[in-house]
Amino acid sequence: MSDEQELGITESKQYNTGEWYAEVVQKAELANYGPEGMSGFIVTRPRAYALWERVQDYLDTEFKATGVQNAYFPMLIPEQYLEREKDVVEGFDPEVAWVTHAGREELEERLAVRPTSESIIAPYMAQWVRSHRDLPLRVNQWTSVVRWEATETKPFFRTKEFLWQEGHTAHATDESAWDETLMRLDQYAAMYEDLLAIPVLRGAKPEHDKFPGAKKTTTVEALMPDGKSVQAGTSHHLGTSFAEAFDITYTDEGEDSQVAHTTSWGLSWRALGALIMTHSDDQGLVLPPTVAPEQVVVVPIWQADTQENVLDYAESVADELEDAGVRVELDDRDERNPGFKFNEWELKGVPVRFEIGPNEVDDEVVTVVHRPDGESKEVPREDIAETVREEFDEVYAKLYAAAEENLEENVREADSRADILGTIGQHGGYVKAPWCGDEDCETEIKDQLAAEIVMVPLRDEAAEIHAGEECAVCGEGAEETAYFAKSY
Template sequence: MSEQELGITESKEHNPGEWYAEVVQKAGLADYAPMGGFIITRPRGYALWERLQGYLDGWFKETGVQNSYFPMFIPESYLEREKDIVEGFDPEVAWVTHGGHDELEERLAVRPTSESIITPFIAQWVRSHRDLPMRLNQWCSVVRWEATETKPFFRTKEFLWQEGHTAHATHEDAWEEMMTRLHQYERLYEDVMAIPGMLGRKPEHDKFPGAHTTTTIEALMPDGKSVQAGTSHHLGTSFAEAFGIEYTDEDEIERTAHTTSWGLSWRALGALIMTHSDDQGLVIPPELAPTQVVVVPIWQADTEDAVKEYAADLAAELDGEFRVDYDDRDGRNPGFKFNEHELNGVPLRIEIGPHEVDDGEATLVHRPDGENEVVSREEIGDAVRDALDTVYAKLYAAAEENLEENVREAHGRGEILGTIGRYGGYVKTGWCGDEDCEAVIKDEIAAEIVMLPLDDEEPVHDTCGICDDGAEETAYFAKSY
């Protein structure tokens, strides 16, 4: 690839859609598949998913979750046992009707989600209160045949995710489970991805089909749109009743279990790319970066041996603690290497030239803003650790500022529409609870209620911002991915 081909030609500020697609492809994260709506995840993109997966998987296991795997095909009769699932997902279900040349006796759904295949087996495995709680998770792909334009990681017909499914003795235990997972998603976004999240719940008409409560973490993108970054559902007893999850309690009385489900998809990668990256390419927080540090020796003919030896020793020392790449390629000049590593999102670059060798130093360059600092060779480990912490802090601060500046109050149809149209972001207003009031805004400007506050706090206005009836709660409107 030439230096010209490395460059990002689109502008994040003026053309975010085309810019995003260019970053995804030029940074080697994904390509478009020959079938519309699907993508091919390249090694660098999959490495990001693996690192994200590693954090969540570890936290899940620390809190009693066990991994499992269920078939990707779900018999139609299983799907139909929970009517809300059928109604909620029917337009998006892909069906298998033939096996080889033979027509199947029963259609098989390619899983849009797995409640209807996992819950019946939980029902078989749970007999007593001693079997509870049961916590299962699977890492897999699902298919939802949406007729929308492909946006890698944000919107594809097939996507990777994890889906957790649990059964509990009481409503309160299931509620605690739902909130535990929501806070783990928040931890992932804030501590690992450097993206502040807003926690809330979905309105009744936008809950997971059949759920008692759907909670969400929302993340605001720089283009003013919200991303549903992860969801956690309290399913009440609806699924347990449909699939027969019964247990005997301590008094030998038969009870119905309470279930939850919760999931986070590779949409998180889309949020990561969109939030931090810039017109030079990909930007990745240090915790997720496949390569955290790249060491680039810069030499002339008479200094080559000394510079390379010094730089190689430094890279080897750091490699035990950090994920390090030592780039001593002969066929590329330093400028090309700098641009390539910036495009690929390496958080920290260490430049070693003759002056660094003579002075026993190293020059550290931060990816987000090009800030550089000269540190002594003896303190390189601590200096790199501090620099990576600083890179994370810069990324989080920029995302936090974007969020804080883009939550606005509005009241009245015209003011709500005007505020969203001009600024994007979140607009909070009083809401009467009627879906028709959301539709007024949604039809006009494609913004919807993305969340309601988790707690029963007083509405921000006494009356509904659309119809002027009494407000029951605060609604956050936004355009979303």
Template sequence: MKDKTIATTNKTNTTTTTNKKETGITVNKNDDFSGWFSQVVEKAGLADHISAKGFIILKPYGYAIWESIRDILDKKLKETGHSNGFLPCLIPESILNKEEDHFKGFNPEVFWVTHSGNSELNEKLALRPTSEALLYSIFPKWISSYRDLPLRVNFWNTALRAEIKSTKPFIRNSEFLWQEGHTVHASKDEAEDQVLMILDIYKNLIENILSIPTITGYKSNKEKFVGADYTTTLEGMMHDGKALQLGTSHNLGRNFSKPFEIKFLNRENNEEFAWQTSWGISWRLIGAIIMVHADQQGLILPPIIAPIQIIIIPIYKNNNEKIVKENANSLKNKLSQLGYRVFVDERNEYTAGWKYNEWEIKGVPIRINIGQRDIENNTIEIVRRDTKQKQVIPLIQLKENIEKIFGTIQNDLFVNAEKLLKEKTKKVSDYKEFKKTMNNAEGFIICGWCGDEKCEVNIKEETGADIRVLPFVQKELNENLKNCIYCNNKAEKIAIFARAY
């Protein structure tokens, strides 16, 4: 039943037109990546714009992808000692002002509530750009001794940041779905372990569930979260060679615990300021799935998170409609019982070819065609969305075959993305080459960096590229990238530069 609603809320594809060309993706992915992206979002039935700038509505099919991602991450966070809570979306100005640097970082993007009904409020309320300030103003009530630590809480909510630049569904929106996790620790070491544990959980989610390879490491001081000691990040490469930040995990040190007076009595009964972390991923991951895996025909979803994993198309004529549909539904029931999310497209008003096209746009990982001959032979025809490969398998080995195909798809998607990442990543030691590469927007550049923010700023101004990540693995520093790409002084770090979303 769920799938029925998901399937019937995509008017663009199902009702107004029957011409294959019009309902398909008409913008060429290689010519106009951005236009192609917008078409995939619209025609796969993921989201709609509303009239206010930068805001989108998630349609059931788009939200179901978010639910899949959320449920997998939520389970993992609970297993590792985190609990969820709820925070209001409005934050009094005075609370936001407590940590000045932090607030300044968000100020230009903050939406302000000034009135309720016709009355002006005594104090302006900010729509949360993030919840550190609000939550940390409460933490002193929750924490008094080491026995209350570690405290690990998480919030599935939205953040609101007025977007002035051009907006893009899932990538740059004035309100976006995310999770924000916050922890408090009795020691610096424990906070550091937490930061890395979360990064590892994110890496596992993004690489093994979403099939997107990542590069992990630190943000530069310029790019770190405002108020953090340091920020760790996961960067991914989109199909056009641009970078997308996929998740971040921040070590806040005691930068918030001091202004917000988050203290605890240690085992020796002395009062100390606590150590904190915060971290988040957002629906950007859906944007990344599109920009990494989707093709000219539409979305391609990794099987683990696909709202519909298997679409069954009964192929029938007037004389065998009943028996073919019965078999299709009995196959559906069998697959549902095996735990798969399956939908049978029984609609008479569309041809099989039209249906193929629609479910391709929606990125359903495998399609099963079932017709008279399949019933007679006790076989089914399986078509992979990612490769279009067809294979006929006996019904008797259903579970083994589906599991194997899903595993292969998950893996192939990752391998293809990793291949692109490698192809479009260059080691560069000459700034002229750097500029040339960046002008062609050719992907990631690995190079040496002196550590001076001035070089970073100049490079950004001259090429549009910034430091995406200072990778944890710094092996090139001792090999061949010993000098700063910009000033030629001794390199302190290996950096990965790219243009980014």
């Protein structure tokens, strides 16, 4: 039956990760590719957008609880504003989409479709900040941005337009800006760990790979099952460089003028890419119950003589879950058999399935099946709305444990160039190595293996470097511990 075939994932996650990912995205109805003439763009379908809404809800609540207000700035930015930013940074020029005409007229000055909004937000922050009493000032916006990268499209990982949030703050002191930078990084990490069931590493980008103009770029990195790292969110301590370029100054308590310290931090729909990639399998999408559009599907299994009883029972279970706030779908379609339904909801990533047949009705139980591993059990019909929460916790714990195991097994150490190359080549994952801090030593690895330094540890973890250790690549004195990995 052709419908059955359509449901099947034909590619293998283990052996053909890229094609498998593309197939899951398409068959689980998460995204379509953009139209002709629009390669690099995707259409985000409702099932994926619902996941993004849960990421938004989580972060927006955390942001607002910690002093952030949302705002909205124009999507177009005059070229001279980007130029002004060039006092600080090289900018995004090669990736900018330019509006040159409006209606039938050519514009006097072309306008960039925002690749990021520092250069249009900073001048307004400069207007809004007058006194130390106006600080810290924190604004955030949820928007899309456009960056015209010429690489192959990978939905949610590499697209010319992507959804994200960008937060921008101004502070009286360097310390306050640094605390802000780390607070946002911690909120990103918590979102991955508590909502998406993905453990992450926190670190800093090497000096040569910072956000242009930043004093320090911090990152959360998530390890995918194929051994590559995803830069899953970044938080930048911008120091005073943007504030100086855009005149963000304030009057301190002694009535003296001072330059503010700023930060910016962003997280994009790559979070969805990481989510899909981490948990899904050769049957299709796997989602934790925290974000799944449907947390439970109830599949009634009947014959003509049992139909009425089974459907009544299944409906009462579904109603009770719905009343308790569970996102539940009762699949009582007549034209599909249970096997087809199982496959379809597995493909779509529903984490918990309830099977209800005549036996369940007689015994006043429900058969519960966990999506990730097929574990099956009978649970009492009574208190089902409470029981299901425990099942959700179990499913979440399984997903997190599997991802954590993958991460823990794939952080290895190396102390020579050959060791770095060999270890990543053989296992993927992260390879920790003492590093002198020189970009050239990264380049040597990059040239041979397309692996790079994705992060160095933050804070106390820097104490891992012991006196007398040598850079694994050049043998000079080591300054940091570098995490080498291939990355998305």
